[in-house]
Structure formats: structure tokens, C-alpha cells
Amino acid sequence: MDPMLESFIQESRDNLEAAAKCFLDLENKPDDQELLNDLFRSIHTMKGSSGLFDIGAFTRVVHAAEDVLDIVREGKYSLTSDDIDLFLDSLDLAGAWIDQLESSEQLPDDADSVGHEIAEKLRGLIGQEIKKSVVKVEDSKQINSHAVTKKDDFDDTPDWITNIDQSQLQKVYKLCVQSDNKIAVIVNYRPDKQCFFNGDDPLLTVLNAVGLHWFSVEKKEDWGELESLDPFQCNINFKLLIAADITEVKQYFRYIIEQVDIFRIEPKQLIRPVGEHSTNDTYQLFVSEGLAALENNDYESLKRLVMPLHEIGNATLFQTACLGWIRTLLESDVQDDSLLKSLIDAVRQGEYLSPSLTLDKPSEQSKTMIEPSNKLSASSINILKTQLKILEMPCPSSLLVGRVLSTQKIMQRLFKTIDGDKKLADLDSVSKQCLATSKCDKLHDFLAECLEQYENNNPSEPSQKQNDISISKDQAKVTAVKAEGKLIERTQDLKSGERSGIKYGRRAGDIVDEVDNTKHQIKTLRVDQERIDSLMDLMGELVVAKNAMPYLAKRAQEEFGVRELAKEIQSQYAVINRLSEELQSTVMGIRMVPVSSVFQRFPRLVRDLSKRLEKNIQLVLEGEETEADKNVIESLADPLIHMVRNSLDHGLETPQERIAAGKNEQGRLTLKATPMDDQVLIEIIDDGKGIDPNIIKQKAYEKGIISEIQLDEISDQAAVNLIFAAGLSSKESASDLSGRGVGMDVVRSAVEDAGGQVSVTSVLGKGTRVGLTLPLTMAVARVMMIDVDQQTYGISMENIRETVRVSADNITRIKHNEAIVLRDKLIPLLRMRDLLGLQTRAKQQTELSILIVEYNGAEIGLIIDNFLEGIDIIQKPLDGVMGAFPIYAGATLLGDGRVLLILNVLELLKCR
Amino acid sequence: MSVAFKKTIALLEGECSIEDSEELLNWILLNPKGKLNLKKLSYLHTAVLQVLMASQVKISIWPSDTKIASWLQAILLESK
Structure with missing residues (x-):
């Protein structure tokens, strides 16, 4: 597997776990900013790294989650318990996908649809919030929403399009109209300031972009003093015009998707003829002839009319630009009469109005648009500023007339939209004065005065930079609300568009975080x-x-x-x-890993199950930092789940039952780990109804586990221990959680396989405590070597209670069985030779070596030939032929090259 | 090293990497009236482009590679 993917899988698992934990904690502390930040970071990291792989569905889901959390973090929305359920479900889904990724290196086939659904649901949480804020923005602008939409329509194609060479635009138009899969795309690329340190070279990225036709560069901030310039900070943004398949474009920018805005625009939006308007009569003649040809659908003669005019025309003239466009339209396969007509009209009027405004829309709507509002949009102010700059430039007298007229024209058009006729009259007289004096300073002063006035009217938009951002914000919102907007698609969805304005703030924070993280990473190594x-x-x-x-x-x-x-x-x-x-x-x-790695899955389990069982349960985790060998911890996971389920299902009562029993309404389940020398004790304690030994006895008798005699004789503790017997279930009906009678015996065998032991104590009505003792490590075992018939065996120290040498006379015979009395306690004896099936009899010894072992809570003495020393061994499991004999736990090599067989005493005693 | 510094002229040749940007900036600071010869330039890193934009240093010879020359001219002339 690709090592990158491998580490992504690892990291994502950690992040998913961390995120799940945060969600659970959030339920109790919904306003904890620290938690929210941690959570956001986990999700954000996953989103970021998932972009490296071809797992769009995954990215979509975590992206949606990130967006919602961002809103939550800003305090605009607070999560309810149901929302957290949804989030946890999404995390589960992501977790399942990660598993799938690990096994097959790809997501399941239905990932796209499932992911889409979940992402939609997640976004649904904040959907209303967004709508609310849109309304607010509109309110604050104090314009009716209709006008906002219209204005945005008008501004959709960014004004910088007019900076692009007309022939380039026409080329792109042709490409897009003629090819099915190519569309015009404009990209705003704002490289991260620190991007050089990531090895990014934005210029190279731009130059290599697929289908690049034009790009421009602009500084993010003023360069300032050259002495203080930091060449390693990227201070430039790019604007690109691309004609290509949009998926290709997205694919190309996928690594820096957060630094780009990709807009898809319709080809006809590219039609933006610019230039100086000439009053030459030739053009008027063309207009009348052209319109006539167009009416007859006679494109050929229209073409003949256009060609010579276009070729001889001065390239800086507005008419030439229009003719160029007419020519481009005629040369492309699809004819659009309305576009052609608008362009011919433009030749006459010196102003191009896109047909969507002139023809498609009822005139009433365009009226609303030009209703005086006494406010200019940010881009209009920019246009005026540019005009001001032009007027400031030195001007040869030959150009003066053209300059004054063009500025006048632009101002006229803009003023029409705001002040009506009031300013227009002033403008007229001022420009006339300018022409008369052959100086443009009067017009300059007038423009400056107007600008000042308008800028004061828009105090919320102080600088150009912020204007750009706020426009894109508003656009994003409005586009989403009114789908008729001309921006057909944005790569980033509504929400991230809304965020783009504040993105830099967040990025800066992330960088600090990343620095911190690297410090951490150096300290910890991830090793296979x-x-x-x-x-x-x-x-x-x-x-x-x-x-x-x-x-x-x-x-x-x-x-x-x-x-x-x-x-x-x-x-x-x-x-x-x-x-x-x-x-x-x-x-x-x-x-060694802390038991918390197993414990941490329980808060979720307990939360979900108690909700389902309608019980109110508090989970308490203690001693999570206790460490044990990874294998031991892993072997613990399944038994623990069984037991926690049992406690939840059988042990703890419903709130009603608890109140009736005079207990606290909330049940308490404690998971506790305690280190004990070379063992670790794990306890599962609940304060539920406890185990009723009588019911267990009865059940066990009914199932044939104990005989009638045992039924009478068995002690309560022994009866409780019967829950470990196979095939016993005390609950009347088996639920889907537990209670099919396979739980506890599975637990016991799993724990014993790991070299541990289980014990259970219970007080009826008060609660149950299950204790697991596990070795700290399964790798190195301490064994005692014993000698039986001149053969050396090993027995794990954990099984051995004590070793004694007793005189042969002390052996008491009870019927066929031997026993000794040790410290006033009768201990049954077994001969190891018999257990191992050895034929030879031991020679009579006056002193017997007895190994006392624990078996099912009772002590049994094993008579062996001799004790040898104890050693540390690395036990290897037996395979092949020997693997079939469970009485051997494994084998190891001794220093002198001999093989030492390790006996599994518990199995051995079962065989007796 | 793809930048060679003369008394009044710096020669940028081949591909100018990010490391060249700092050195170029220092040279421009020391020789405010210096000019750049980009004749053999085939590519420059964004960081170097930034230095050219910020310093508005004069270009004595544009790249012979017309493709680069066209966009570089557009960018640098516009930024003035």
C-alpha cells in the first residue's frame, strides 16, 4: 500500500477517535471553546489530508462537518443531542470507509451517494442559519432583495475581464462554444502567504494550468519599503482565464483548493467590448445594413459587411471591438441573433448591453435596477477611481477631447443608476467647460468631489481590498438563495464562500497550530x-x-x-x-499502551445503549493511564464490551425501578484499572440490582449444568460463579444486546487465553463487580521448571500458588484419592505422571515435591519429581502436530539448546 | 546559480529559483540604478517575480523567449 495512504489511515483513525471523544464531552459542556477547537482541528486535519487521495466522498463528509463546526465555533449555532447523534453517525461512516480503504484501497461503490446524503444532512443543520444571515445582510443594505439580485447579475462577470485582450476573449469564446466539454472558467488564486515554505511556486502553478488563456498578477498588500521586503512571503494574487473542462480545472487545483475560487461563466458573459467610441458615419451605415441582414438571417452578407470594417478599424475603438465580437459570433457554429443584435446596437450607441438585460428581462425590472438609491457599488467606485487616475495623468492636447468624452460617458452611465438627472446636468456643463478650455482639471475636481460623497455614503466599505471580499461574500449568499444568478457554479459550496472573507484569520491560526504540532511530532514516532x-x-x-x-x-x-x-x-x-x-x-x-485506548470506546457505547434502553447511566472511568502490553489490552477489548453490555442490559435498572428501590435515579457504571505488580486489575462495577444466586442456581439446574444435589449444596458465591458456565442466561428474554447465554463464558475463555483470570462478586440489590486480572505482558513469561520422569517441563508462575515438600507419611487417602492437610486446609493431590499418562512409576521417595496450583478458585496439589529453577522465557506457540495438544501452552529454547515444553495446567486438570 | 551580478547589470539566466530572490533583492538595494538582463531567462520563481514587481527595477533586455517575455512584460509594465 502507498505509505502515504497508510499513514493517512492511521492518522484518520486517531482523529476520528479524538473527534468522537470531543463530541461526547461536548454533550455535557456544549460551550467549551477548547473542546470545539480540538474537535475542529481533528476534522480539519482529516479534510486536509483526505484531499491527497481519490476519496471525494470522504472529503465531502468531513468538509460538511467542518463547515458546521466552524459555525458552531463562531457561536452562531449550538449543537443539540440529536445533532451530535448525526455527527457520531458521520464519524462511524467515515470510520467504516477508512476500514474499507485499508482493505481495498478504495471507498465502497455507494460511497458517493451515502456521503452526499450525510453531507447534505450535516449542512442541513446550518442551512437555516445561513438563510437568516442572508436576510440580515440584505436588511442592512436597506435595499429590497430584488434590487440586490439584479445588481449581482450585472456584476457577475468580474470587471477585470475588460483588462483582457479582446482577441483572447474571442478565442476563449470560440473554444467554449464549439467544444462540448470546454467551458470558460475564471479563477481567483490567492496563494497562502507562507506557501513558498511548502514548496509551492504559484507562478508555476498558474503557467501550467490546463487551458490557460490569460492571467494577471496583483499585489496583496502594498510593497512598502524595498528594504523591508520579505521575498519569501508571497504577496501576490493571480487571476486566470481558462478554457477547459471544469472537473479538470478542479482536479488541477485540488491541493490548493482553499486558496482558489473557481467560477464558471457562460461564454456570452465574455462579450465585453471596450474602447473609445468613434462617431464615424461608416459605422452608422453598417448598423442599418447589418440589422437588415440580421433580420433576414443573412449571416453571409453580415459577415461581408463586418470583415473589411473590422480589419481596417483602429484596434482601440469600441466599434472595432464590437465588430470583432460579431465576427467571432458569426464564425462560431451556433448563431445567437439576440447577441448579434445587441452588438450591432452597441456599435451605434457606443454601449453594450447584454441581451439578458435588454431582451430577456421585462423592462419593469430594469427600472428597479436604476432606481436612485444614492449608493454606488464598490466596483463602480473603483471604476470612478480609475477614471480619476486617468485624468491625473499628463495629457497631450490631441488626446484631451477623447479623454474628457470617455470619462464623461462612464460617469453618465454610473450616475444614471444612482442620482437620476440631478448630477447629469452638472456633469454636462463641467465637461463642456473642459472642452472649451482644453484642460481636464475641472472634470477631475468634479469627479473627486463626487467620489468623496459616494464613499461617505458607503462607510462600511472603506478600502478596496475589503470590498472585494465582501462582494464575493454577498455574491455567494445571493447566488445560493436565487439560483438564477449567472454564476453557475462555485467549487466551494455556499458556506465556504461565506467564510472566504475570514479565511486568512483562520489560516494564520492554523500555521501556529502546525508549528506546535511539529514540535510534538518530533517527540513521538509512529512505528509499525x-x-x-x-x-x-x-x-x-x-x-x-x-x-x-x-x-x-x-x-x-x-x-x-x-x-x-x-x-x-x-x-x-x-x-x-x-x-x-x-x-x-x-x-x-x-x-505498553494505556488502558484508555480500550476504555475510550465506552463512553459512546454506554451513551448509545443507555439511550436505547431508556436508562439513565453515568459512566465513570478510573485509572485510564494504567499501562499494559498492547496485545493484552487488545485481548481485553471484546470481553470488556461483553461485560459492559451485560451490566447495562441486566445489571442496571431503569430510572423507575431505581427510584422504586430507593436508589439514585442515575445508575453508575465504573470501569477501573489498577496496576498490581506484574499484573493489571480491571474492574467493572455497577450499582444495579446484582445477581440473584437463587435464580442462577435454578437456571443452571434447569439447563443441566448442575445436579440436584449441587443445587442444594452450592454456596451463593459458587452460584454466582456459574454465570461463567456455557449456555446460561438469566434474563427471561434475550435482547439484541446481550443475554443469549454466550457472554460470560466467552469472556472467561478470552481472558484465560490472555493469561488472566476473571472473578465476580455480587450483592443482591446493591450491584455487581467483575474483576479481570491480566498479566502486564504476554511476551515474557516467568516459568518454573519442574522435573517429571527426567523430563523438564515449565509451568507458568501465574498458576503456581506455592511449592511445598512434605513427607510421604503426611499423605492422607480418601477413598481412591490422595490429599494432604496444609495449614488446616485439605488439598486434593494429583500425580503429574498420571496426568501426563506416563507409564513409569516414580521410585519411592520419603519426601514429596508438591506444586500447589489454583484451579477454578480451588487449590490442587500436583506431585512432581523435583523442582528446578525459575527462568524468564519468551514463549512461542506450538504449531504443526504439537499444536493439536492443548495441554502444552507453548515451548521455548533453553540456553543449552534443549526445548522446554510449557504445560498449560488448567487444560491439564480438565483432562483428569 | 542562475544570476550573475555585474557592476550595473544583473544577468538572469535559465531558471531563477527562490534562493535567487534574496540575493537579487540585496543587489537591487545596493545598486538602485542597476538594470536586469533577462535575455536567457527561461523561468523565474514567484519570489523572484515579486522582487521585480516590488523594486520596479529597469529591464535592459527582455527574455528572448517570446512567451515569457509577453507575460512578464504585461505583469511588470502593468505593475508600474
Whole structure:
């Protein structure tokens, strides 16, 4: 598997877990900003890294979640319990996808539809919020919503389009009209200021963009003093005009999608003829002839009319630009009469009105648009500012007339939309004065005065930069509300569009976070478990090799008689032994994980189940930081789930029952881990109704687990222990949670497989406590070697209670069975030779070696030939032929090369 | 190194990387009247472009590669 994907899977699992935990905590502390930030970070990280892979559905879901959380974080929405359910479901879904990714490296086939549905649901949470805020914005503008929409229509194609060379625009138009899959796309690319440090080269990105036709560069902020310029901070933004398949464009920008806005525009929106209007009569002649040709649908003669005029025309003239467009339209396959007509009209009027405004819309609507509002849009103010700059430039007298007239024209058009005729008259007289004096300073002053006035009318939009952002914000909202807007599609959805204005603030925060994270990352390493396992194996080999040294010393002394050397070997052995023990505990330490890794899934489980069972349960986790070997912790997971389910289902009562029993309405379930030397004790304690030994006895008798005699004799504690017997269920009806009678015996065998033990105590009406004792590690076991019939066996120290040597006379015979009395306690005896089925009889000994082991809570003595020393071993499971014998737990190599078989005492005693 | 510095002229050749931007900036600061010869320039990093835009340094020779020359001219002349 791709290592990137692998680490993504790992990280996402961690993040999903962290996020789930945050959600659960949020339910109790809904306003905890810290929690919300953590949560947001987890989700944000997942969204970010998921973009690297072809898993759009995943990205969509986490993106939706991120958007909702962003709103929540801003305090505009608070999550309800039901919302959290939805989020948890989404996390589950994402988790399932991650599993699928791991196994097949792709998402399930239905991922797209399922993901879409979930993402929609998530967004649905904030949908209303957004609508509300849109209304607010409109209100604050104090214009009726109709006018807002109209204005946006008008401004849809950004004004900078007019900066683009007409021939380029025409080329793009042709491409888009003629090809089905190519459309005109404009991209606002705002590289992150720190992007150079990520290895980004925005210019290269722009130049390599698919279907790039035009781009421009502008500074983000003023350059300032050259001395203080930081060349490693990206201070430029790009604007691109692209003709390509939009999915290709999105694909191309997918790594920097948060830095770009991609707009799709209709080809006819590209038609923006600009230039100076000439009053030459030739054009008037063309207009009348052209319109006539168009009416007859005679495109050929229209073309003949256009061609020479276009070719001889001055390229800077408005008419030439219009003719160029007419030519482009005629040369493309699809003819649009309304467009052609508008363009021909434009040649006459010196002003191009797109047919969507002149023809499609009823005139009444365009009236609303030009209703005086005494306010200018930000882009209009920009246009006026540009005009002001033009007027400030030195002007040769030959150009003066044209300049004054063009500025006058532009101002006229803008003023029409706001002040009606009042200003127009002033403008007229001012420009006449200018023409008379051949100086444009009067017009300049007039324009400056007007500008000042309008800017004061728009105090909320102080600078151009902010204007741009606020426009895009408003556009996004309005486009979503009124789908008829001309911006057909935005890559980023409604919500992220709304956020684009504040994105920089957030990015800056993220960078700080990332710096912090890198510091953390250096401290912790993610290592594949296999590597640790192989380290462990090597360490096992080392222990075995080390164990060979005492034998070597013995041989040196006994066989070769070199006492000095033997001593030397012994002292070297002591050093190596110490080092290997240190190494061993270090490697063990690496494998240690806190039990919290198992515990943390329970808050969710308990929450969900208690909701379903309509019980009110508080989960208390204690000693989560207690550590144990990873394998042990993992083997703990399933038994714990079984037992927690049991407690929830059978143990804890409903609130009504609890109140009736005089208890607190809220039940309490405690999961507790306590370290105990080389073992760890896990307890599951509930304050429920406890286990009724009589019911258990009766059930066990009915199921044939105990005999009638046992039914009378069995102690209450022993009866409670019967819940571990296979096939026993106390609840009358089995629920889908637990109670099919497979729970507790599975628990016991799982725990025993991991080398642990289970015990249960219960007080009727007060509660139940189940305790699991598990070894801290399953890797290194301490065994005692014993001698039976000159064969050496190992027995795990955990099973051994004590070792005693008793005189043969102390053995008491009870019928066929042997027993001894040890400290006033009768302990049954078994001979190991019999258990192992050895035929040879042991020679009569005056003193017997007895190994006392615990079996099902009772003590049993095993008679063996002799005790040998205890050693640390790395136990290897048996496979092949020997694997079929459960009485052997495994085997290990001894220092002298012999194989030591480890007996599984519990299995052995079952066979008796 | 794709930037060679002479007394009054800096030669930018081949591909100018991000590392060149700082050095170029320093040179421009020391030689405010210096000019750039971009004749053999085939590509420049965004950071270098920024330095050209911010400093408004004079270009003595535009790149012989017309493609680069066209967009570079558009950007630099416009930024003035």
C-alpha cells in the first residue's frame, strides 16, 4: 500500500477517535471553546489530508462537518443531542470507509451517494442559519432583495475581464462554444502567504494550468519599503482565464483548493467590448445594413459587411471591438441573433448591453435596477477611481477631447443608476467647460468631489481590498438563495464562500497550530507494530543466547578444568544479563499502551445503549493511564464490551425501578484499572440490582449444568460463579444486546487465553463487580521448571500458588484419592505422571515435591519429581502436530539448546 | 546559480529559483540604478517575480523567449 495512504489511515483513525471523544464531552459542556477547537482541528486535519487521495466522498463528509463546526465555533449555532447523534453517525461512516480503504484501497461503490446524503444532512443543520444571515445582510443594505439580485447579475462577470485582450476573449469564446466539454472558467488564486515554505511556486502553478488563456498578477498588500521586503512571503494574487473542462480545472487545483475560487461563466458573459467610441458615419451605415441582414438571417452578407470594417478599424475603438465580437459570433457554429443584435446596437450607441438585460428581462425590472438609491457599488467606485487616475495623468492636447468624452460617458452611465438627472446636468456643463478650455482639471475636481460623497455614503466599505471580499461574500449568499444568478457554479459550496472573507484569520491560526504540532511530532514516532514485534523476537533470541553462558561456564570448569575462565564467563554473564534485562524492560515499555485506548470506546457505547434502553447511566472511568502490553489490552477489548453490555442490559435498572428501590435515579457504571505488580486489575462495577444466586442456581439446574444435589449444596458465591458456565442466561428474554447465554463464558475463555483470570462478586440489590486480572505482558513469561520422569517441563508462575515438600507419611487417602492437610486446609493431590499418562512409576521417595496450583478458585496439589529453577522465557506457540495438544501452552529454547515444553495446567486438570 | 551580478547589470539566466530572490533583492538595494538582463531567462520563481514587481527595477533586455517575455512584460509594465 502507498505509505502515504497508510499513514493517512492511521492518522484518520486517531482523529476520528479524538473527534468522537470531543463530541461526547461536548454533550455535557456544549460551550467549551477548547473542546470545539480540538474537535475542529481533528476534522480539519482529516479534510486536509483526505484531499491527497481519490476519496471525494470522504472529503465531502468531513468538509460538511467542518463547515458546521466552524459555525458552531463562531457561536452562531449550538449543537443539540440529536445533532451530535448525526455527527457520531458521520464519524462511524467515515470510520467504516477508512476500514474499507485499508482493505481495498478504495471507498465502497455507494460511497458517493451515502456521503452526499450525510453531507447534505450535516449542512442541513446550518442551512437555516445561513438563510437568516442572508436576510440580515440584505436588511442592512436597506435595499429590497430584488434590487440586490439584479445588481449581482450585472456584476457577475468580474470587471477585470475588460483588462483582457479582446482577441483572447474571442478565442476563449470560440473554444467554449464549439467544444462540448470546454467551458470558460475564471479563477481567483490567492496563494497562502507562507506557501513558498511548502514548496509551492504559484507562478508555476498558474503557467501550467490546463487551458490557460490569460492571467494577471496583483499585489496583496502594498510593497512598502524595498528594504523591508520579505521575498519569501508571497504577496501576490493571480487571476486566470481558462478554457477547459471544469472537473479538470478542479482536479488541477485540488491541493490548493482553499486558496482558489473557481467560477464558471457562460461564454456570452465574455462579450465585453471596450474602447473609445468613434462617431464615424461608416459605422452608422453598417448598423442599418447589418440589422437588415440580421433580420433576414443573412449571416453571409453580415459577415461581408463586418470583415473589411473590422480589419481596417483602429484596434482601440469600441466599434472595432464590437465588430470583432460579431465576427467571432458569426464564425462560431451556433448563431445567437439576440447577441448579434445587441452588438450591432452597441456599435451605434457606443454601449453594450447584454441581451439578458435588454431582451430577456421585462423592462419593469430594469427600472428597479436604476432606481436612485444614492449608493454606488464598490466596483463602480473603483471604476470612478480609475477614471480619476486617468485624468491625473499628463495629457497631450490631441488626446484631451477623447479623454474628457470617455470619462464623461462612464460617469453618465454610473450616475444614471444612482442620482437620476440631478448630477447629469452638472456633469454636462463641467465637461463642456473642459472642452472649451482644453484642460481636464475641472472634470477631475468634479469627479473627486463626487467620489468623496459616494464613499461617505458607503462607510462600511472603506478600502478596496475589503470590498472585494465582501462582494464575493454577498455574491455567494445571493447566488445560493436565487439560483438564477449567472454564476453557475462555485467549487466551494455556499458556506465556504461565506467564510472566504475570514479565511486568512483562520489560516494564520492554523500555521501556529502546525508549528506546535511539529514540535510534538518530533517527540513521538509512529512505528509499525511488526517492527516492534521483530525487536521483541530478537530480544527473545538474546535472552536465550544469554542463558547459554552459565552452561558454558559450567562446562569450562567441569569438562576443561579452567576455573579462572569459568569465573570470567560468569562475570561477563552478569553484565550481559543486566543489559539484556534493561533492554527487555525498554522494549516492553515500547509495547505498553494505556488502558484508555480500550476504555475510550465506552463512553459512546454506554451513551448509545443507555439511550436505547431508556436508562439513565453515568459512566465513570478510573485509572485510564494504567499501562499494559498492547496485545493484552487488545485481548481485553471484546470481553470488556461483553461485560459492559451485560451490566447495562441486566445489571442496571431503569430510572423507575431505581427510584422504586430507593436508589439514585442515575445508575453508575465504573470501569477501573489498577496496576498490581506484574499484573493489571480491571474492574467493572455497577450499582444495579446484582445477581440473584437463587435464580442462577435454578437456571443452571434447569439447563443441566448442575445436579440436584449441587443445587442444594452450592454456596451463593459458587452460584454466582456459574454465570461463567456455557449456555446460561438469566434474563427471561434475550435482547439484541446481550443475554443469549454466550457472554460470560466467552469472556472467561478470552481472558484465560490472555493469561488472566476473571472473578465476580455480587450483592443482591446493591450491584455487581467483575474483576479481570491480566498479566502486564504476554511476551515474557516467568516459568518454573519442574522435573517429571527426567523430563523438564515449565509451568507458568501465574498458576503456581506455592511449592511445598512434605513427607510421604503426611499423605492422607480418601477413598481412591490422595490429599494432604496444609495449614488446616485439605488439598486434593494429583500425580503429574498420571496426568501426563506416563507409564513409569516414580521410585519411592520419603519426601514429596508438591506444586500447589489454583484451579477454578480451588487449590490442587500436583506431585512432581523435583523442582528446578525459575527462568524468564519468551514463549512461542506450538504449531504443526504439537499444536493439536492443548495441554502444552507453548515451548521455548533453553540456553543449552534443549526445548522446554510449557504445560498449560488448567487444560491439564480438565483432562483428569 | 542562475544570476550573475555585474557592476550595473544583473544577468538572469535559465531558471531563477527562490534562493535567487534574496540575493537579487540585496543587489537591487545596493545598486538602485542597476538594470536586469533577462535575455536567457527561461523561468523565474514567484519570489523572484515579486522582487521585480516590488523594486520596479529597469529591464535592459527582455527574455528572448517570446512567451515569457509577453507575460512578464504585461505583469511588470502593468505593475508600474
